[in-house]
Amino acid sequence: MLEEIPEPVIGKTVYSPEDVIVEVKLCGICGTELNIWRDGFPKSILNVKQVGLGHELSGVVIEAGEKASGINKGDRVVAEVSIDSCGICPLCLSGRNNLCKFASSFMLYQGAFSKYLPLPAKNVHKIPDKTSFEEAALCQPLAIAINALELRAKVKTGESVAILGPGPIGLCLLQIAKLSGAWPVVVTGLKADEKRLEIAKTLGADFTINVDEEDLFQRTKDITNFEGFDVVVEIAGSGKAVNQALDIVKTCGRVVLAGAGYHAVEIDASKKIMVKQIDLLGCRGDPTIAWIKTLRLLETGKLNLKPIISDILPLSEWEEGFRLANSRNSLKVLLQP
Numbered sequence: 006m007l008e009e010i011p012e013p014v015i016g017k018t019v020y021s022p023e024d025v026i027v028e029v030k031l032c033g034i035c036g037t038e039l040n041i042w043r044d045g046f047p048k049s050i051l052n053v054k055q056v057g058l059g060h061e062l063s064g065v066v067i068e069a070g071e072k073a074s075g076i077n078k079g080d081r082v083v084a085e086v087s088i089d090s091c092g093i094c095p096l097c098l099s100g101r102n103n104l105c106k107f108a109s110s111f112m113l114y115q116g117a118f119s120k121y122l123p124l125p126a127k128n129v130h131k132i133p134d135k136t137s138f139e140e141a142a143l144c145q146p147l148a149i150a151i152n153a154l155e156l157r158a159k160v161k162t163g164e165s166v167a168i169l170g171p172g173p174i175g176l177c178l179l180q181i182a183k184l185s186g187a188w189p190v191v192v193t194g195l196k197a198d199e200k201r202l203e204i205a206k207t208l209g210a211d212f213t214i215n216v217d218e219e220d221l222f223q224r225t226k227d228i229t230n231f232e233g234f235d236v237v238v239e240i241a242g243s244g245k246a247v248n249q250a251l252d253i254v255k256t257c258g259r260v261v262l263a264g265a266g267y268h269a270v271e272i273d274a275s276k277k278i279m280v281k282q283i284d285l286l287g288c289r290g291d292p293t294i295a296w297i298k299t300l301r302l303l304e305t306g307k308l309n310l311k312p313i314i315s316d317i318l319p320l321s322e323w324e325e326g327f328r329l330a331n332s333r334n335s336l337k338v339l340l341q342p
């Protein structure tokens with residue numbers, strides 16, 4: 006539900022001199038928000054006082070606290086979701102600050118589906134001049150894709166990659182895999198994903214597989230010459246896809262689980278992981294280093310992000326936006342406060 010809240014002012018209420026206030030230009034609807042919209046809040050965050058929705062924002066700094074280092078009024082910016090990490094624990098010091106036990110989310114203070122948003126300056130990043138607010142709103146899905154493929158799977162040139170799930174993050178994974186020199190890069194989806202699989206082809210997928218109508222294992226054999234894929238990323242958020250990933254990865258390959266929102270899933274661990282000597286890698290969120298890499302990748306101009314944005318609606322039409330984002334005919338839906 007939309008509600009009226011007072012405009013934030015630095016130095017008053019909870020906002021400190023290290024904060025900036027961002028006028029939100031656009032904010033994407035993410036799977037997390039769709040899950041909350043459909044199923045209510047997950048138990049893990051039920052004990053917090055409040056949670057605002059919206060975290061994939063781009064905007065302009067309209068006010069900077071006197072200790073907001075490196076960020077000035079007028080800067081065009083994006084922001085990391087995770088804030089409050091301690092900066093001195095082993096996880097923070099090893100580049101995984103989003104998993105620090107003190108890390109929380111700015112959504113616990115206020116969501117980005119709002120006109121003005123206060124944020125700690127150290128979690129805010131300037132975007133390249135040539136990057137539009139629309140493109141910049143995809144920084145968080147891109148940062149997750151970099152975490153999954155580069156930081157977790159450590160994809161190398163000439164490796165084969167399968168991406169299970171052709172949603173916005175799946176299409177970011179596709180582009181990063183291609184830029185890494187992987188070949189072939191394959192995207193899979195359901196029959197309902199036909200439109201998304203078409204877009205995957207235009208974005209450079211070497212093959213796409215509709216798993217409802219094609220035999221995934223036969224296609225994998227054909228494409229990889231009976232080997233299986235070096236790297237498989239599950240981003241469909243489906244327990245079934247977790248097992249598919251383990252089935253189509255090659256012996257000694259890597260599987261990254263980056264999708265969320267599915268229930269407990271049964272895995273024949275001995276047959277699928279031990280015997281094949283698989284590296285099974287979890288991937289959650291987007292550490293600061295993934296954001297820095299994302300922004301440099303935007304500077305290269307080598308990403309094609311416009312096809313991933315399907316709709317832009319005013320915030321007042323958020324319910325229609327959520328309905329669109331929930332359908333597989335759309336991709337990333339952006340709301341404009």
Ligand SMILES: [Zn+2]
Binds near residue numbers: 035036037060061
């Ligand atoms: Zn997101």
Ligand SMILES: [Zn+2]
Binds near residue numbers: 098102
């Ligand atoms: Zn820490």
